Amino acid sequence: MQPFFFLLLILPSLLAVPLQPIVTVAADAANAARCTTAASLRTYEKCIALPTQGASLAWTYHPGNATLDVAFSGSFISPSGWVAWGINPDSPSMTGTRALAALSDPSSGSLLLLPFVLDPSVKLQSAPLVSRPLDTHLLLSSSAAAAPDGVRDGAGVQIFATVKLSPNRTRVHHVWNRGLYVQGYSPTIHPTAASDLASRATIDVVSTATEVPPAASATLRAAHAVLNSLSWGLLLPAGVAVARYLRQCSSVGPTWFYAHAAVQASAYLLGAAGFAIGVVMGRASPGVTYSLHRGLGVAAVVAGGLQSAALLFRPKTTHRFRKYWKSYHHFVGYGCAVVGVVNVFQGMEVMGLGGTYWKLAYCLALASLVGSCVALEVNAWVVFCRREGGGGEGDNEGAVKRRLSF
Structure with missing residues (x-):
């Protein structure tokens, strides 16, 4: 029982740490060094390094028709894994996100990009995640480009999309993640480390100001x-x-x-x-x-x-x-x-x-x-x-x- 008494002794110091408020940051020199506006298909106006998983985001906002051209850059953590990025119209959370997932086609081995709507049943894992079309008014076009050597551990991938935003709305809730396995054409649950649970941010596409919800200490x-x-x-x-x-x-x-x-x-x-x-x-x-x-x-x-x-x-x-x-x-x-x-x-x-x-x-x-x-x-x-x-x-x-x- 000695280890448990030791744990009890250190609990007061653990409980004395306060929670941190929501962090608001803007793109600075360090962030700019980790992202690039030049993607494989085109060049964008702005970019920002996302706070987790070494991911980054580049975009061009067209205020005249309220459309957003996006290039998300991430990396695979398994040859049989998946990488996804999406937008949540309501809140910076997984539930309700309209996502695009890049994965290896089980039949051909080529890179495949599928749309998913993450409803509350995804958390319960009661059934496999099934691809379905996204809201036509939200997603106008999408595509993906992987590294030349194909899908492997550490291989980079870019997801391109054109999104229709609400007029005068420049704050967008971005959600992204990656997983180890795909069953058929269904991504399995992602890892639950602190960095994986914090893969979400609200970004102002005009000022690049970013709000990152705090993770539990x-x-x-x-x-x-x-x-x-x-x-x-x-x-x-x-x-x-x-x-x-x-x-x-x-x-x-x-x-x-x-x-x-x-x-x-x-x-x-x-x-x-x-x-x-x-x-x-x-x-x-x-x-x-x-x-x-x-x-x-x-x-x-x-x-x-x-x-x-x-x-x-x-x-x-x-x-x-x-x-x-x-x-x-x-x-x-x-x-x-x-x-x-x-x-x-x-x-x-x-x-x-x-x-x-x-x-x-x-x-x-x-x-x-x-x-x-x-x-x-x-x-x-x-x-x-x-x-x-x-x-x-x-x-x-x-x-x-x-x-x-x-």
Whole structure:
């Protein structure tokens, strides 16, 4: 448990870092050095280096007819991957974006550019992303040009488009990203690192001023991960184990109850703090939503709150409703522990920690807890069987009642 105490010691410093406001920047000498107005098809008036993935954007705005000629430059991260750029008419977020994705044609191997509309179902990943025509009033023309050596890891790609804007509207929400795989003609989910989640910006096509929505700070992400892993992922199941196995020891008396209550209360307070940090992170990242992770987190917090409230209405041991209260308490408690552990793994996937030492450390700690519970469970059944085989009928009946009372 020493690593967890170390994590608790560093939490105050993690939580002391404030969120940053929306950053507004303009194209400067550094940005100009990273972008070029000369593309493979034509030369544009302005360009800007986008804040993530080494991408850049060049454009020419025609105020007379409110059209925008755009050249997006990105790079592949896999020979079987994809690169996409799009415009969101409403907000700087993925949902609602009209995107153009460059990918390798599975049948011919040549570069292919397909249009996609990213509706809310994309986040749920309930079905493959299917190409469909974009709004005719928005996209007037599009094409793509890849590096001469074809699609490969690190190969550059340019996406060209002519977009119709609303009159007198010069601020445009740009969204871009890239992924590792394409299934058929359907791009799969992109990586979820901080840079991938921040691939969006609002650019004024006249002044080149850029508004970049803030990403949650690394310290807040670390605090959120540590608090929730420790509370929902370890302490809460440990509190369940304390109640289940210490209660069978008649020598400890009511100590098991106070230990159980103390561990669960600590787990819930730390978990509530981690949940609050998650809410703050969500508000700091508009347009980025993890529905499953958020839903499981809300379910865990609600179940934990119900467990805490249940203590205020606990009937006496002789009350006729006591057995119903116990059934409710056990069912909600076990459910909360399971949901908490599942959501810890879901959160690791969201944060891109699926193959890191953080996940390995948590798995080892959880495996140790599960192994201890298995050993205690076996020991409890051995003791129960011995009592059943060696005691009288009255002793057997009492043992059965004690065993089933939990």
